[in-house]
Amino acid sequence: MTAVASEKNPFMPTAVSLEKTAARERLRGLVPLQLRRPVFFVPGWTDQGCLCWTEPYVEGGADRLPGWEYTIQDWVQAIVAPVDRRKVHFVKLVKDEANLIIERYPTGSRKDKIKTVTWEADPTYHYENFFQFAELLKAKIHATGATAYDLVGHSMGGLDSIAAVLLDRTQDVEPAVQDFIETEPLDGVHRLITVATPFRGSPAARLVKRTQIDEWFRPAWSEGIRKQAEAMAPPPDSVFIDLITQPHRQRRLLQRVPGGVYTMGSRNDPVVPNARRRIKDAHNYPGGRFRLARHSMILGITQDPRLALALFQILGT
Numbered sequence: 679m680t681a682v683a684s685e686k687n688p689f690m691p692t693a694v695s696l697e698k699t700a701a702r703e704r705l706r707g708l709v710p711l712q713l714r715r716p717v718f719f720v721p722g723w724t725d726q727g728c729l730c731w732t733e734p735y736v737e738g739g740a741d742r743l744p745g746w747e748y749t750i751q752d753w754v755q756a757i758v759a760p761v762d763r764r765k766v767h768f769v770k771l772v773k774d775e776a777n778l779i780i781e782r783y784p785t786g787s788r789k790d791k792i793k794t795v796t797w798e799a800d801p802t803y804h805y806e807n808f809f810q811f812a813e814l815l816k817a818k819i820h821a822t823g824a825t826a827y828d829l830v831g832h833s834m835g836g837l838d839s840i841a842a843v844l845l846d847r848t849q850d851v852e853p854a855v856q857d858f859i860e861t862e863p864l865d866g867v868h869r870l871i872t873v874a875t876p877f878r879g880s881p882a883a884r885l886v887k888r889t890q891i892d893e894w895f896r897p898a899w900s901e902g903i904r905k906q907a908e909a910m911a912p913p914p915d916s917v918f919i920d921l922i923t924q925p926h927r928q929r930r931l932l933q934r935v936p937g938g939v940y941t942m943g944s945r946n947d948p949v950v951p952n953a954r955r956r957i958k959d960a961h962n963y964p965g966g967r968f969r970l971a972r973h974s975m976i977l978g979i980t981q982d983p984r985l986a987l988a989l990f991q992i993l994g995t
Contacts, residue, residue, distance in 0.1 A: 679795060694970050701983040702747070710759035711994045715868055716824045718767045720751060720815060722833030722874075722974075723906055726802060727780050727795045728768045728982040730832050741966055753986045771811055771838070772800040804902035805919050807909035808834055810859035816861055828869040828937070828993055831974050832980050833950070833973065834910060836875025840922055843867050844931045850852030854917050869937035869992065873980060874973050876966035878954045879919040912954070928958055944971035944979055963988065 691933045721728040726972040734748035747753045754766050777800035790824045797803055805811060814940055815838050819827070819990040831839040843861045876883065906938070913920040923925065945965030958972060971979035979985050 679771075690990065691970070695893075698983050701987045705747075705753060705757055705983060705987050705990065708990060708994065709757045710764070711822075711990055712759050713762040713765050713993055714995065715830065716765040716822070716827040716992055718769055718815075718819060718824075718827060718829050719830040720769050720829060720835035720839055721771060721836045722788055722831070723813070723910070724792075725832075725835075725901060726770060726772045726778055726797045726800070727792075728989060729792060729795065730974060730978070732768050733792055733980050735975050735981050741855070742801065747983070747986075748981055749819055749981065750986060753983075753990065756969075757826070757990065763883045764778075767822060767882050768833075770920065771815065771818075771835075772797050772802050773862060775801060775892075788875055793905055798900070806902050806905040807852065808837040808906070809841050809845065809918060810908075811838040812845065813858070813860055814970050815839065815842045819864065821851075823971065824865045826868055828871070829867055830871045830873065830989060830993075831875060832873045833875055834906070835873030835879070837870065837910065837918075837922070839870055840875075840877070840931060843934050844922060844927055847979065852917075852921055853920050854921060869940065870931075870935045871940040871942065871989065872955065872957075874943045874987065875941065875956060876910050876948045876950045876954050877941065877957055879916055880910050880950055881912065881931050882949045883910040884915050889963050925958075931957070932959055940992065941983060944968040947973045949973040949977070 685951045707745045709858060719731040721730050732749055732751040734742065742748070745754050750900070751768065754763055758766065770778060777797050779796045781795075783793045802814065811834070829839045829843075831837070841859075842864045844856055844863060846863050847855055847859045850859070863913065909916050910920045911919065913923070939957055939960040940963065941955050941957055941960055942963045943950055943952060943965055946969060956962045968979055968984055970979060971982045971985070973979065
């Protein structure tokens with residue numbers, strides 16, 4: 679294998695680079711991959727543009743290595759059978775996509791890079807928790823007409839997906855459910871895969887809630903975005919996490935997803951430690967399978983070919 683140096687990252691040990699190279703080779707061996715059902719890729723906190731699944735975090739434009747696929751969208755184009763590519767949906771979590779502005783750097787030294795993403799004109803900029811995004815996700819899926827499908831959610835996107843499948847205002851009488859859940863739960867999910875999702879809450883979100891440290895770094899963020907982070911704190915700081923993690927609701931979640939619930943993540947993710955993303959009796963992938971994968975950005979797990987291989991092996995069966 680000769681692609682070790684092409685990872686272009688001094689922090690990546692040779693062994694991990696070899697694992698990624700091997701994953702790329704195995705992915706190419708899946709061609710042409712047939713998808714059994716439509717699949718919806720759901721983005722996480724502040725990622726309304728769904729960039730985690732569609733835009734390379736580091737390499738872009740002239741920096742992209744020839745023949746390499748960086749994103750899940752790249753892999754869809756490379757290995758999924760052409761007739762099945764239309765089954766793949768990258769969900770933009772805004773009410774009106776006309777309100778989502780994605781600005782790129784001008785062609786030049788940073789060509790094909792994203793500069794800014796803004797959606798202040800959209801109601802989602804003021805959403806307060808992943809229960810509200812669950813309602814929006816339901817509407818986005820219903821609009822496609824899909825009746826049986828798979829969900830893949832990154833970070834808070836996994837919580838959006840779980841809440842959309844799990845919560846039912848006719849059964850769950852808690853105020854938080856009655857206040858934010860308005861429609862019936864999703865009834866067509868065959869498989870649910872969460873990636874670096876803080877099912878049991880994120881310590882980083884607790885830090886935001888208790889210290890407001892984010893105000894030092896992102897003073898322009900809306901109060902809604904801050905509350906979205908706080909809603910992902912471990913109990914007792916978040917009633918929203920507490921509601922979905924109660925044992926009877928965990929059992930209900932598994933019952934509602936006949937093809938299985940899967941959780942994936944890395945033991946090297948400080949935002950969502952391994953123990954925080956696991957769901958009892960689900961298919962919990964070992965964190966060592968994605969060693970050194972980070973939550974996002976450089977070495978982010980959604981850009982990792984080892985994750986892409988695991989996802990497409992599941993989605994193609």
